Amino acid sequence: MKLDSNVPEGELAEKWTKYRSTMNLVAPNNKRRLEVIVVGTGLAGASAASTLGELGYNVKCFTFHDSPRRAHSIAAQGGINAAKNYQNDGDSVYRLFYDTIKGGDYRSRESNVHRLAEASTEIIDQCVAQGVPFAREYGGLLANRSFGGVQVSRTFYARGQTGQQLLLGAYQGLSRQIATGNVKMYNRHEMLDLVTIDGKARGIIARNLLTGKLERHAAHAVVLATGGYGNVYYLSTNAMGSNVSAAWRAVRRGALMANPCMCQIHPTCIPVSGDYQSKLTLMSESLRNDGRVWVPKKKEDAIAIREKRKTALDIPEEDRDYYLERRYPAFGNLVPRDVASRAAKVACDAGNGVSPTGLAVFLDFSSAFERYGHSEALSQGINNPTAEKIIDLGREVVKKKYGNLFQMYEKITGENPYVLPMKIYPAIHYVMGGLWVDYNLETNVPGLFALGEANFSDHGANRLGASALMQGLADGYFVIPYTIGQFLSKEIRTPNISPDLPEFEKAENDTRQRLQRLIDIKGNQSVESFHRRLGKIMWEYCGMSRNAEGLTKARQELRALRDEFYSDVFIPGTADEFNPELEKATRVADLMELGEVMTLDALDRNESCGGHFREEYVTEDGEAKRDDENYAYVAAWEWDEQEPQVHKEELVFKNVELKTRSYK
Amino acid sequence: MKLTLKIWRQKNNSTKGSFETYQVEADEHMSFLEMLDVLNQQLIEAKKDPVAFEHDCREGICGSCNIVIDGRPHGPQKGTTTCQLHMRHYKDGETITIEPFRASAFPVIKDLVVDRAAFDRVIQAGGYISVNTGQAPDGNSIPIEGDIAAKSFDSATCIGCGACVAACPNGSAMLFTSAKISHLGLLPQGKIEHSKRSQKMVAQMDKEGFGFCSNVGACEAECPKEISLDNIARLNRSFVGSVFSSE
Numbered sequence: 001m002k003l004d005s006n007v008p009e010g011e012l013a014e015k016w017t018k019y020r021s022t023m024n025l026v027a028p029n030n031k032r033r034l035e036v037i038v039v040g041t042g043l044a045g046a047s048a049a050s051t052l053g054e055l056g057y058n059v060k061c062f063t064f065h066d067s068p069r070r071a072h073s074i075a076a077q078g079g080i081n082a083a084k085n086y087q088n089d090g091d092s093v094y095r096l097f098y099d100t101i102k103g104g105d106y107r108s109r110e111s112n113v114h115r116l117a118e119a120s121t122e123i124i125d126q127c128v129a130q131g132v133p134f135a136r137e138y139g140g141l142l143a144n145r146s147f148g149g150v151q152v153s154r155t156f157y158a159r160g161q162t163g164q165q166l167l168l169g170a171y172q173g174l175s176r177q178i179a180t181g182n183v184k185m186y187n188r189h190e191m192l193d194l195v196t197i198d199g200k201a202r203g204i205i206a207r208n209l210l211t212g213k214l215e216r217h218a219a220h221a222v223v224l225a226t227g228g229y230g231n232v233y234y235l236s237t238n239a240m241g242s243n244v245s246a247a248w249r250a251v252r253r254g255a256l257m258a259n260p261c262m263c264q265i266h267p268t269c270i271p272v273s274g275d276y277q278s279k280l281t282l283m284s285e286s287l288r289n290d291g292r293v294w295v296p297k298k299k300e301d302a303i304a305i306r307e308k309r310k311t312a313l314d315i316p317e318e319d320r321d322y323y324l325e326r327r328y329p330a331f332g333n334l335v336p337r338d339v340a341s342r343a344a345k346v347a348c349d350a351g352n353g354v355s356p357t358g359l360a361v362f363l364d365f366s367s368a369f370e371r372y373g374h375s376e377a378l379s380q381g382i383n384n385p386t387a388e389k390i391i392d393l394g395r396e397v398v399k400k401k402y403g404n405l406f407q408m409y410e411k412i413t414g415e416n417p418y419v420l421p422m423k424i425y426p427a428i429h430y431v432m433g434g435l436w437v438d439y440n441l442e443t444n445v446p447g448l449f450a451l452g453e454a455n456f457s458d459h460g461a462n463r464l465g466a467s468a469l470m471q472g473l474a475d476g477y478f479v480i481p482y483t484i485g486q487f488l489s490k491e492i493r494t495p496n497i498s499p500d501l502p503e504f505e506k507a508e509n510d511t512r513q514r515l516q517r518l519i520d521i522k523g524n525q526s527v528e529s530f531h532r533r534l535g536k537i538m539w540e541y542c543g544m545s546r547n548a549e550g551l552t553k554a555r556q557e558l559r560a561l562r563d564e565f566y567s568d569v570f571i572p573g574t575a576d577e578f579n580p581e582l583e584k585a586t587r588v589a590d591l592m593e594l595g596e597v598m599t600l601d602a603l604d605r606n607e608s609c610g611g612h613f614r615e616e617y618v619t620e621d622g623e624a625k626r627d628d629e630n631y632a633y634v635a636a637w638e639w640d641e642q643e644p645q646v647h648k649e650e651l652v653f654k655n656v657e658l659k660t661r662s663y664k
Numbered sequence: 665m666k667l668t669l670k671i672w673r674q675k676n677n678s679t680k681g682s683f684e685t686y687q688v689e690a691d692e693h694m695s696f697l698e699m700l701d702v703l704n705q706q707l708i709e710a711k712k713d714p715v716a717f718e719h720d721c722r723e724g725i726c727g728s729c730n731i732v733i734d735g736r737p738h739g740p741q742k743g744t745t746t747c748q749l750h751m752r753h754y755k756d757g758e759t760i761t762i763e764p765f766r767a768s769a770f771p772v773i774k775d776l777v778v779d780r781a782a783f784d785r786v787i788q789a790g791g792y793i794s795v796n797t798g799q800a801p802d803g804n805s806i807p808i809e810g811d812i813a814a815k816s817f818d819s820a821t822c823i824g825c826g827a828c829v830a831a832c833p834n835g836s837a838m839l840f841t842s843a844k845i846s847h848l849g850l851l852p853q854g855k856i857e858h859s860k861r862s863q864k865m866v867a868q869m870d871k872e873g874f875g876f877c878s879n880v881g882a883c884e885a886e887c888p889k890e891i892s893l894d895n896i897a898r899l900n901r902s903f904v905g906s907v908f909s910s911e
Contacts, residue, residue: 047797050797051796051797054796054797065720065728066718066728066779066780066781067780067781067783067784067824068784069727069784069824070720070721070726070727070728072720072721072726074721074725074726074727075721075723075725075726084803084804086804122798122800124803125800125801125802125803126795126797126798126800127803128800128803128806128853129793129795129799129800129801129853130792130793130795130853131792131793131816131820131847131848131851131853131854133813133814133816133817133820133847133851134803134813135813136807136808136809136810136813137810138810139807140807140808140809140810140813141804141807142803142804158817158820159817161725161821163725164725164821164823165817165820168820171787172787172791172792172793173792173795173797175784175787175788175791175792176788176792176794178788179788179789185784187781187784210773237723239720239721239722239726240719240720240721240722241720273693274691274693274694276691276694276698276701276702277698278695278697278698278701278722279722279723281722281723282723407743408723408724408748411724411741411744411748411750412695412748412750414750414752477797477798478797478798481797524709526705526708526709528701528704528705528708529705570708570711572708572711572712572713572714573713578676578716578773578774578777580714580716581708581714
């Protein structure tokens, strides 16, 4: 299979503008006759559905949640990047493009990333107009902060709840279109199959989660904005319901899964506390603006802390190893996520971890308290403040910036982070891999599009902080409304697709049988127990570091787990009713198949890049060793029960020079 | 710790529900929902029907979880969603009563799961600023005073969980509705449609069967995001104004 990225000709900086102004359009009278299905209502899905509705298309929008506002974009904390250069610190569209390509370790497509950087500025304008209450300076203008992997301040934020505010903006826009009737909303409906007719995506089979009834929904095109598959690891910062099923069902119908092994491990999460744990909680990367990461230099100190004989406060300054500042002086605590995560693992593997499990490092705000306290004392005109007064003033400043995060930390751990430093450890957070798409965000299945985290296109092997929100909204507000026209302009003579066609009947029957098969197993183990075991295998062998031997073993274990699942899982109830256990079962079944392709992808990629760290490919000082000569490609996997096949899209870099990524 | 749970079980909206009693072994580091996971694991192992409850992000922001714990929506801790409540606040041997949010506008679907679609319809009635994609001027073209933006943000942090309705003796949705009206109405971008928005949202709220507001204040006390009663006062003021000035 030849993968054509359909990147338009011309200079990088002019491609999108030129393409946009010369592409095929669909006239308003025809838009009214064309139907589009959008699955998912996170930032990408809600912004796409509402914008397509505004343009006049007939949109049907689906979410498995009880309301579109619950999508997991809501939980994003830190911010959204945009190349506004409001801070006059040297930012530009080109710099945002360059940072993203470099941050992604040169494994993303230049043209898509440049378009993302271009759209970034429009996103901020759009969100402000919708009423997103971004943080502002005293003069009333928009405030910015820094994030990892960059040296400018380009991140816009709404306290530690940026995702919530952006999603509510998109949700409100969507609600407006629902009210006008341009979008028909299907809450509590889960996509369980993709329907293709003559090779084109023409609809979906959705299960009404309240009644269990399978429904056929037809359209001229299908847009998947169904998020990422981090829950393949069981423990992740994803919501409990986040899953791969919509995308995976598309893969089962011929779409390709690109770079599935590229997963992002976020360095600052609250560490695991016990076996019952159901999910992990992120502490925003923005905290690394002011927090310093360290472990004790001496192992005996680390052990004393683990055994609660000492606390962080007992370790004198000279016995602390601020390992990020030591190893990466240029970026310090603000190195990209993959680098920070691996450095934490190195520190803990060496025996210097600080939680009872040995898997945690400190994120310490004491120098920020002091620094902010001094300037606050000055601005308040307090002469000769005591050391305590300074710290108190500093704590107040930090509280204003990150109050809700500190509060969340205390609720979960029971420790006060204003007194003791936070304990953090890396956790699965995001996946760069996803459905393969071309420049139009169209998969290899004509008429099937993928947006946001569900596609692979913009972040390469590692995503920079505050770029997921940017991509979701760029795809939904500013890319798909144009690019879907390239496909739909050829469909204006196609009458409405009938859900009575045999392809729909077959897909519905397949789905019914699949569900019944699961119900009929009537084994002895819960879905949850299989999910936990899946997660353990993936984390152990396909997590923060990987090697060929482990990956080979993981594949065998995954196959054995899958066999056991299909012979011994127990699902209470029936398929014809509200049945959350059945919902989980279909999702876990799909995650197990995906897991196998992830191990194959990780095994195929004999290099280390970004979030993919192969122990065999390391530089002398322990950094990731990329192999541009042999692996500068996108690996797009075609599913096969026996032996999934890889197809390759060569990545061509015409505008940036491939360099060893250094943050030293 | 060993706990006794009295949990509301109800097969669906057309059958009557009742309390059933369960025993569960919990750990102080668990979240409340993880404690319910443990119970459900036990039930599944015994081939029984697990307790249905709504949950998703488990970090206090999606607004999915909605449980009345010992008579209080989201339980005893101030400013905390059910998913962020941890078992360290309970003692060995305690009995905990667990029920769904109860309000006539939130019909029970199963056990602890209720239908809150009425909230979506209140937003659809006018809880937005009418701007199409692509029409926006530069983000910095209208400066907004920091305090105003912060106030608007405070109102905008509502997670749409419905605790305010469940806490209110009248089942009123005034806190939810007024928070959205404040969030948008405080901003210059949202001022233009403010009167119309208020009228349409309040009308929809009434239509959905939410009760009237009698200034009890339980909504603010139980709100996991501590949304202030000021929002209701603000709405009352502007609503009266908008009624007098309407055509």
